[in-house]
Amino acid sequence: MSLEKEQKINHLLNAQPSGVVYLSSWLTENGFSTQLLNRYKNSNWIYSIGTGAWMRVGDSPTYQGALFALQRQADLNIHLGGKTALSLLGKAHYLELATKQITLFGGSNERLPAWFLKYDWGVTVNYFSSSFLPPKMGLRSLEQGAFNLLVSTPARALMECLYLTPQKQELVECYEIMEGLNNLRPKQVQELLMACTSIKVKRLFLYMAEKAGHDWFKYIDFENIDLGKGKRSLVKDGVYISKYRTTVPKALENYE
Incomplete structure (x- = not known):
């Protein structure tokens, strides 16, 4: 050569x-x-x-190195979100000693390439594409070894968890996470709630924040948040919360 x-x-x-x-x-x-x-x-x-x-040659692939490529080389909005982001930021209710699975979120038109899906990264990859939140809102850069990766901030990550409820995420665990988010910035939360298109997510987030008694909750401006019309029922035989027009599990409403 x-x-x-x-x-x-x-x-x-x-x-x-x-x-x-x-x-x-x-x-x-x-x-x-x-x-x-x-x-x-x-x-x-x-x-x-x-x-x-x-x-x-001489390098071994990791999902971090692959995700870095998707973010920096392909300019995709695919990022670490949900419980994975919360765990990396020290906000998860149950911290895993070893990472066995990761949660990735991306835009509604974004897909993981075949090589990413087929490669064995040593962890289970759960990928969700959605546009219920703007692709670049509520993200931050986090150092992961040799890479700085985009991950969801705690407020966005919890909203991503709520997006997956009740089929893929336990509501009670979401509330346990919410209990620990006592230092969120009201302005950032307000922006996310105003931009969020999921009525379910917005109602649950506000319900849980109020139930947790966080100080930042009193600074949220409800008038500029579209909470939709009609009732929502997440479970059968649950408890109806009239303020948020949502039926939640009894275990959640009775959680203390």
Whole structure:
């Protein structure tokens, strides 16, 4: 391989953090043709972990490095959310000693690529695409090893948990998480509630915040939050909360 090509591949390998996945689409945009990538592969510089995804030789792929690529190279809004974000931020009610599964959220038109879905990351990946919240609202950067990844802030993460209730997330656990969120910023919560399109999420969030007795709750402006019309029932034989026109489990209403 010529000196010029070696310099080009060295620039490629040093352009991103160690352990990152390189997307073929991003490499093409930066001047690396499929033919050139195959030459690098044959020269033992890089190797493929699936169609459209490459690693530098000597690096082992992790879901963090793959997610970093989706966020920074593909400019996708896919991020760590729900209970995973809460756990990373120290806000989960039950902290796992070892991560066995992760929750990712993305926009309604965003999908995880086939190579991401097929690769064994050592954890179960739960992915949910939805537009019930604006894609870039309520996110923050969090250092994860060599990578800074976008994760949901506590308020958004809890709303994502509530979005999954009652089929994929226990309501009582959501309330236990809410109890610990006593230092949320009212302005940020207000913005998320005003932008949220899920009536269920907004009603449950406000119900739980009021039940928890958080000081920041009194600064929320209900008049600018659309709570919809009609009644909502999450469970059979539950307790009807007239203020929020929602039927919740008895275990939740009676939780102290």
